[in-house]
Amino acid sequence: MKCEFIPSDTRWENLSPDRLSVFRSHLKSCQTCHKRVYSEAPEQLLFELENEELPEDFWLGFWSSLEKKLDPIEEPAVSGFYPVLRWAAVFLFVLILTLYSKSIHDPAPDKLVNRISPEVPDSSRYPLVEDVQNPKARYYIFQSQGNENIVMMFDPDMEL
Amino acid sequence: MPRQNLYLFRSKSRAEKFDEKEFIRLCLKGDRRAFESIVETYRDQVYWTAYNLVLDSEDARDVAQQSFLKIWKNLPEYDFEKSFSGWISRITANCAIDLLRSRKQMEPLETEEFFSSGSVPLFVSSDDQSLDIRKIFNRIAPLLSQRQRIVLVLREIYGMEVSEIADLLRCTESTVRNHLSQAKDSFRKKIKELFPEYEM
8 A cells, every 4th residue: 555645755854843743643643654754764753752651669769859959949938037027128228218318308416517616706706705805715606507596605714 | 739639640630631830830939749740740751851862761860850950940930831841851951961961971073983882771662573663762872972862862852953952062053963964874774784674
């Protein structure tokens, strides 16, 4: 019995995957073509190489040995500590953000002291200076951003 | 996944309904029992892929272990649109080639020497007169050079593209084609020589 389904001059390496699949299906059912292909291009029958089922004994200990080597990092952490850490990180972030924004709006205390008066009293700066005649005396004017000024006087001869 | 389900999948009929994508998703969540099911489903395929390349039962088992470790590690990179079985085969082939390379058995690319150091396969098919591809393969594969065997197996059994094989072997596509051509010639000659009873 002759079968021409698979031409004898077939160039197997040029076949499309679909065509190859059709030919292989045919080879499973047609002994004539099967024998001819075996004679002409036996390597094309390697697709028939099957994975025989191995005896269960062969796999004894395979999984237990494999399981020990599985990288635990791949397994998502399910411990109770993980969520706590996450919330702590969120809290810390919010805290840092709050402190940072506050520092922008409220200048540091040293920035409140815009000017420190000269050591020599200056009568033009403040009326109180006129009353301080002692050359040993020092006074400091702290000017806040508002209209209020704070005056600190250091006079060793002052009697309180 | 309940332990009970794992045992259900050990039966063949259940394995046919095996929803691998669902099991892969479970594995990605760290479910080792789901991975155990995957191992049980694909272990024969992985073993034989490795065996066809290394031609030694113990080595093939070791390669299977390495392959499953790599599969577990690389699961996040698996593309759900592609064949899982094909992905597994490529990883296994890679591990098998790494093993051969580590033993420095890979001869230089251009050599055409034959060698017959393949160990005797543990699982040999029946010795009847019907055309038995496994028997033919087990007899002839050790007679091919390693490069020839690898390209023949990856191309003709697993249908890999020449470019993929070139990547695995870290050589050019034309080198792969040369080895494939030589492998086919050698395979034909050896069949005629060793299995004349199957000739027409």
